[in-house]
Each structure stands twice: as structure tokens, then as C-alpha cells.
Amino acid sequence: MHPQLSDKRTVCWEFIQALEMCHMSTWAKFSGGCNTQKDELNKCLRKERIARTTRNREAAKEQRAKTEQAWKDFNED
Numbered sequence: 001m002h003p004q005l006s007d008k009r010t011v012c013w014e015f016i017q018a019l020e021m022c023h024m025s026t027w028a029k030f031s032g033g034c035n036t037q038k039d040e041l042n043k044c045l046r047k048e049r050i051a052r053t054t055r056n057r058e059a060a061k062e063q064r065a066k067t068e069q070a071w072k073d074f075n076e077d
Contacts, residue, residue, distance in 0.1 A: 011044070011045075011048045012041060012044035012045055012048060015037065015040050015041040015044045016041060018037045018040070018041075019034060019037040019038055019041050022034035022037045
């Protein structure tokens with residue numbers, strides 16, 4: 001399951017466009033002709049999600065370290 005694909009989303013835009021173009025052909029859409037485009041889009045979205053979660057995890061670690069240091073400083077006083 002992928003996130004909502006809107007015009008606001010610029011990540012993987014070329015894969016989104018390729019899938020939408022493929023879906024214009026009803027026969028390809030329902031006969032599995034667009035599976036390659038869908039797989040490529042899923043790979044791109046997964047790669048983007050992993051990068052985003054990695055950035056968020058690092059930011060959370062930094063914030064947690066700052067919070068722990070603040071509590072340590074507060075308790076020493």
C-alpha cells in the first residue's frame with residue numbers, strides 16, 4: 001500500500017507519471033501490463049520512506065540526548 005499520490009508529492013514523480021500513463025490503457029491496467037511501473041514506483045517510495053525514517057530516527061536520538069542532558073543539568077543544581 002502506498003501513500004496518496006498527489007501533485008504535492010515531488011518524490012518519485014517520474015514513476016508516478018509512468019504508472020498513470022500506463023493506466024490510461026484499460027487493457028494494460030487490468031491485464032498486468034502496468035506491473036513493472038507499479039513495482040518501480042513501490043521501490044522508489046520504499047527507498048524514500050527508509051531515508052525519511054532514518055532521518056527521523058537520528059533527529060529523535062539527538063533530541064533525546066538534549067533532553068537527557070537538560071534533565072541531568074537540572075538534577076545537579
